[in-house]
Amino acid sequence: MKIRLLVYFFRQAIQSLVRNGMVHAVGLGTMVVSLLIFGSFLLLFVNLSDWVEGWGENLTMSVYLEDGLDEKMKQAIMRHIQGLEGASVKEYISKERALEHLRAALGERSDLLESLSRNPLPASIEVIIRRHNPRRTDPAAIVKGIAALPGVSDVQYSEEWVNRFRNILEVVRLTGFIIGGLLGAGVIFIVTNTIKLGLYARQDEIEILKLVGATDWFVKIPFLMEGILQGLLSGFLANAILFVGYLILAARKTFFLGVAPIHFTFIPFDYALVILAVSAILGLIGSFIALGRFFNL
């Protein structure tokens, strides 16, 4: 296609955007909100997923010991643990320290513990296993090995939680896709109607263009460009607003479920580009539908 024709079409599209400014502004606003909802889901998903994966990098384990264990057996358990690949004992928490931790956690309500006749909390060993290759490490097998040691009453490990969160993430991802799909359909609907209003507003012009020998595509292309521009503009605005939202969130230290702090990251650059591309494509589809319904001159 000749460059001067492209310039002509582009100029027509911009003129139409300006001429029907109010209609486009309303459409644009609605599209930005829709894309923002989808983008927020993406941001949530990316951050939760990073957080869960970061948490799962190191396997943490609490090895609870039986009451009345002598020092020799305790040392034997520790030696066994330290002999495991990548494992290190973070700390030994005696029954007394465990109670102190609980008292500190209960705060003002720690007087509840005064009624206890004996300390019910077990001593424990906090273990960290650094996983250089998470796939090669089988947490279940390690836990089983430790749990079988004499003097060990129970073993709890973070992987169980990580797996649970992974399942939650899957739900978030699926919900995001469903919502994204519905919002996408909504965006198409909005663009279709915005372009259709533009078409009706320029009905006389289209008629005259056809009377002086304009081809269908000559008339259609500016409208298609208009849809793409509207999509691109709303995609850009949605990304910009999302980024501002991210900056606000990133400035605060956020804990999720009170477990580990979330260090917010923005959606990757290619995801932002995908939002932009998808909005442009939705704009194009919307104007295609509008033109298809309108064009029967």
Add this chain to the structure above:
Amino acid sequence: MIQLFHVYKSFDANVALKDVNLKVREGEFVFVTGPSGAGKTTLLRLIFGAEKPTSGYILISGINLNRIRRLQLDLLRRKVGFVFQDFKLLPSKTVFENVALALEVSGHKPSFVRKKTRQALKAVGLAGKEEVYPLQLSGGEQQRVAIARAVVKDPILLLADEPTGNLDPELTQEIMVLFRSIHLSGTTVVVATHARELLEDTAQRTIFLEKGQVVGEK
């Protein structure tokens, strides 16, 4: 140039044209006349390809309009100028832009469009009014803009539907002078009119339509 064979055109139960047979040679100037509702506008719209005949054939420069494809019709319209009674000008565009539109759709260079548009406006006596909007012009001037738009592309055929219908006698004469000069440049001209005064002093071929039928010729 124009050939019609047993052309019929109906709109639902209303018969607009009945068995019309017509030949217009290249370079001819023809008037089509008759009372309101005789079928003049329908005849011109059929020749322009804006309507399809219910039956019969229409050939324009050897092209069968019954079988013409959409794109072919668009390309044919670039060679045919049409002047409407209601001018069909875009009020939001300037005089220059309205005329230039006819060339822009063909993808001509902007410099060519500018040159030709200025020439056409000069030829219809509207030089210096390029940046004026149609609604700021008189009826006669608006009709001249419409004529400039029709002739700017150097059409092989010019169709005019009641081009003086909204104009006073003085302006009517001016417009007719314009059509004759266009005709002298080699363009085939077909003018539909019910204004008898236009036909009284003319030696041009005139086709009489009544109730959708050709009832005579002069």
